[in-house]
Every structure is written in structure tokens, then in C-alpha cells.
Amino acid sequence: MPPSAPGMRIGLFGGSFNPMHQGHLLVMEETLRRLELHALWVLVTPGNPLKDNSSLPSLEARVLAARAMITDPRIRVTGFEAERGFAYSWQTVDFLTRTMPDRRFVWIMGADSLANFHRWQRWRDMAAKVPMAVYVRPGAGRRALASRAAATLDHAQLDETDTALLARCHAPAWIYLQGRQSPLSSTAIRAAQGTN
Template structure:
């Protein structure tokens, strides 16, 4: 948790100890607990194509896909590995187009959508190093927790979150 807080610094990112609060360790257990805790919320699991390439090694990965839809974000250099992975061999039949993915009422998990765009080829670390105050671009934007809808308070002089 301290490592995540350190990496987030003044960013509009709020690391939480949700797995500690829920008493979970594995992704599948966390997702199930979140769905129990927030039964009226509709979740989508986000992962990079680098994770899809090795998703078949995760504990109960098929159950993760059955638990909630998955949106895969393209990562430079990983598309071929992701598309030929054992997980993709199983998930391929559940692909939904981006347009179809927006029509949430017309499908249910398992569902998989690929989000393609022109990604920044730099690593997150390189982006942060290029502008040490990159989060300052967003400092004046009120941030609301997407799960609880509560405002995330920021300290006025530093931009750090509570």
C-alpha cells in the first residue's frame, strides 16, 4: 500500500486497501466480493494486452471472465502475444465490438472487448519523469470516486489526496 501511495504522489489516483478491507488476495475473490458489496453497480475488468498474454496463468481466470466483462487496452508490442494466448483461444468466442459493448443491456459476461487507440509507447515511469508535476494538469478538476461517488478531497497547496 505504501508503494502504491508513493507512486501515485500528487496524481488523481487514490490507492485503496480494498483487498485488505475485503480480506481477499486473488483477483477472482476481490471481484466476487466487490459484486456482493455493490450489487447494483456494473463493473468492467480493465487489463492491458500484456496481462491478457499471460491471463491463463491467473487463479480461476475463466471464472474472472464469467464474473464480469473484460476490456483489454492495447499495449505496444503485446498484441500478437495476447491474440495467440491460451486465454484468448477460450475468450475469442465472447468478443464484443466496441459499439456492441456500449449496449450493456444486450450482453452479459463473459464478454471481451479490445480498446484500440494510438497509445503512448513510453512507460508510465517515463511519462512521469518527463513532467514531474504531470498530475498538476488535473489538480483543479474535482475528482469523484467512481464506486462510491464521494468527492476525493485534495489538499489545496499540494494537490495530495486525503
């Protein structure tokens, strides 16, 4: 697990990262700056439970490829979820908030993930444990903001002008971040490479 200290504001950005690309880096840069985070942990997952993982490259290969793209020392790439036997994001959030209650964690996801968040196992538990930052993705904004999760958590949505306060908020709290966008997607990159 990456090093940290009490009081730190830490972003948690999970995914398969198959492969990591400039769009991911853009989200990391924007959320680090706008949420005023001390660190951002890239959680390379063993595999997405909602997807077919049969052709997924090894965790080690994806972690190493992601690390090769990162230049900001505040961003750390880790595959610790697999070491702990975690298959679901709620397990990660539960573990981190229990074992490090003196850190301020924020879950970071793209708008496409919010659109399907209600399909994640124990998603309500996740939302109740950590604030969430949802970053705009091309073509996903409408679906995300009209999603079941967005409707359920409507009472906890902050205005975008309060972005810098999110990491200091008690959950449930979430914010929808507009900003620079990248048309890149891992799916499109794999298709172009013929590895989908």
C-alpha cells in the same frame, strides 16, 4: 472502498503501480470515455502473485503516489484488497459482484495481461462474473489475441464498435480496444531509476 451508487458503471483497474505513470493515466482516460463509465477504481494490489514482490514499495506509498497523479474526480485509488486479505483478482471480483450486485463492474487490463491471463488463479471465474476491456499495449497485441484466454473466450468477444455497450453486457463479454498508446512501462521506469 470508494463511494458508489446503484446503477453505476464502474471500471476496475488493478495492478502493482510500481510506479504509476502516464501510460496508466492514458488507459484510464480512454476507458472512462469509451466505455461510458461513471467511475474508475484503481486497485493498488498488495503484490502480483506471479512476480517477485521482495523489492515492492509499501502499499501505502504506492497508493499515495498514485493519488498524487490523479486529477479526474471520477477516478479513485484504493488499497482495499489488502484490508480484505485478498491476494487474487478473482477474490476482488467475487466480493464486489456479491456485495454490490446493482453496480455494473468492468475489469480493465492491458493486452500484456491478457497474454498471461490464463496463469491467473480462477481466471475463468473472473471472466464469467464481469465484462472485460483489454487495452492495446505496444508489442503485446499479437501475443494477447493469440493467447489461451483469448481463444477460450473467443465466443464472448464483442466488436470494438460496441465498446459503449460493454458495461451493460452480462459476462462473459470482452472487447479489445485499439487506441492511443504510451511506450512507458513501470519495469522500464524502475530500470532507468536503478530500482528494479
